[in-house]
Amino acid sequence: MPSGCMQLNSQRHGLPRRFAPRNDLNQEQAMNPLISVQDLHVSFRMSKTDTVEAVRGVSFDIPANSTVALVGESGSGKSVSAMSIVRLLPENAILGQHSKVLYNGRDLLAAPLEDMRRLRGKDISVVFQEPMSSLNPVFTVGEQIAEVLRIHLKLNSKQALDRTLDLMTEVGIPNPKERLKSYPHELSGGQQQRVMIAMAIACEPKLLIADEPTTALDVTVQRQIMDLLAGLQQRQKMSILFISHDLGLVGEISDEVVVMRNGEVREAGSVQRIFSAPTDAYTQALLACRPRLDSRPRRLAVIDDIVNKRPLCTEQRVAAPITGAALIEVKDLGKDYLLKSGLFKRSVFSAVKHADFSLYKGRTLGVVGESGSGKTTIGMMLTRLTEASAGSIMFEGVDLAQLSAAQMRIYRSRIQIIFQNPYASLNPRFTVGQILIEPMRIHGIGKSEDDRARLALELIEKVGLTRDDFGKYPHEFSGGQRQRIAIARCLTMKPEIIVCDESVSALDVSVQATVLNLLLDLQDEFGLTYVFISHDLAVVKYMADEILVMSQGEVVERGSAEEIYARPQHPYTQQLLGAIPRGLAAAV
């Protein structure tokens, strides 16, 4: 693993290590961990005869006053392992007979439920992924924090109120006095997560389990929450079990890392060793699969490459040159929504304001921005899934924004879109064959049904699936495979432009790399033009030749990818780039 590159990278940005590495855990702490998970087995009863084993013999220790990270992709059993500690598992879970979770020498798995209830929230507390659905919408945040204090610490309402104020100040909520009376929906996602953290640390727990606490948040907010967690850990002298799929994020906060896959621990060790000298092929692959800001190889490494010890591709990809006139020219594009703000009053909300850009054949335009920046709306307007309220989209001398729905149908096949969620974008009642043949039938591609079936089979193989998949239903495929089907569906119409709306965001890191490689191969083969929309700056940097940075509906910066990443001009772009998790590199 070229960890040298990572260091180089951090030097370039000159980021300081936010929190000093703490290797000073003394012997005693290491000998007597706070929590010791031993030989944990968890299975789920799916039906009378069928059980699925989610966790198979996992063991790890959480020392006092330190941060341990559980890293793994979806289905690796990381959340199940962590929730076993507090026994917050679904009812159909079966724990292994010899499994033990020792807390102060006591086996929590054998403890009576009443004891566990007293322990939860007091000694061990949990922060979940979705702050919005974890908070009760009908109580103010002050009431919700105070409730924890009243139940566990038996404070009266006056004391609870004072302590709540302290806690809200501690987790960095601005104007805590006023915010006390706010309802959850009045707070932003980051503030909601802060409230959740305040509730979790209210009773000064020994262990805080943070289950993907920043996954639902924007990068800049993620950065703030990470800082908060790291600071709290040191001030409160507690331990944190940090669960994440993002190895880069984990590198910044943790002391120990446990890498999990398919319910087993693949590798465990100190954060320095995992990042500098990973021994397990899977850990190496996780580190290598992520596109990095400092290099742009022709092909991203995938897990197979590492496991089979194939040499990594080092040849760098150069930006595609601008050839010929612009394929699409967008001028002053805007989208306004009318909001009812009273019985007769209407206010206007502009999702996109005055966007100008051009698309060239064979090139990729990256659109980055946080949630609510209007990046998805731009993609929707390009494909006319949303009507533009201002501006023009000139395509071969025709303004797509002015066409009627019927006139647009001719152009539909030429501008296609791949959606974010591969689980939602395929009709669950259609077979793969039906999904691929339908667009060809609509646009009269292929002479007969046989002809179309043949084309569909060709495309299935082109995107890396097999002929046998023709008759299968979407639910039989994994997320990455479904995204391949969605790509094949676009290709049936031989489009010139494909809008990729967060197309790899829902995929695991290792799968992301294979889908990105496929997209690049197809671009080379068919000369496709991509509009690549994502909140993930590393992925956009890897894919795009030119980049639009969006914030609150406005294009704040526009330029070649290298230019923007090397010399960001706008403060917002600088803030975005500064927030990218860089793993250990940022720390050293």
Place this chain on the structure above:
Amino acid sequence: MSTDLLQALPRSPGVWAQAWTRLKNDRVGMVSLGVTLFFIVLVLLAQMGLVAKDWQKEVGTPFAPPHIVGKIVDGSQTAVIDAIAGPSVDMSDVDPLAPRYEEWKKRAAEFKATITQKSDTLPLGGDQLGRDVLSKVIKGAQVSITVGLTAALFATLIGTILGALGGYFGGRIGDFLEWVYNVFTAIPYILLVFALAAVLKSGPLAGTLGSGAWTVVIILSLVGWTGIYRLVRSEYMKHRSREYVRAAEAIGASHASRMFTHILPNISHVVLVQLSLHVVGFIKAEVILSFLGLGVPIDMVSWGTMLSEAQTELVQGKWWQLVAATVFMATFVTAFALLTDALRDALDPKLR
């Protein structure tokens, strides 16, 4: 490449096949399916005239009790007056009509009369006229179930189409349909049924539609579509912005295609479950209507008319007609409702 080769490719079991596999593992579901099928077969046989054809024949004595009760010998069942006991006396010398007896006997021999042997007990007893309650309840099942099924089918059809239009397009079409819905639901149920019955039975349409069970079917389906409409509408509103529908729009699929080939199969479980719930509801509604005298005509029998008759019989202690109709109806309705429940589980689209 030919179609033959395509067919050689493996094909995964479809949603219905998988639902069937799941239903097969559901014991309650399978038993209720069996009971329901038994009733459907009974209805078909009755329709073809193979069973319960002679339900109107008076085969028993009035209020003949069921077999298990046995003949009631308190005299209330047979009103035959016993002859006065005593020695027979030859009265031919004083009887002025005696010479004619021979002549009358001869004349009577010229006619032939079959006297049906009226049974004292019947399998499930008899009604006031001595009609077999078993035949009646089977014939009643035919009418009640047919009415319930057809009315539910029509109501589901109306509800699904209007709900699809309202939910998918929204806007003005949606507003208009909401308005229609509100008008229908604003009128009290029974009042609406009375009004429709009055129109259909004595209005200008009475000639074509006013007879038979059709009136009941029309009344029930016109009154009962509203709930289905709301549910289907909400499902369409939810699905129309789903990514797979947006994806279909992006490939240029028409509105009709998106509404009926893309969305409808995905909400078919909702429609199907509503359909079966309404079958149960409409069977009960038909019973109520017939009980109120707005149901099937007098020359037909349904579970509702049987219950209506039973009301007066019960006072005289003749409980068997009431029990037969209630047990049959309760069995079918319970089985059908349980089957619906099992179907809902089996058709759950959240496929693993």
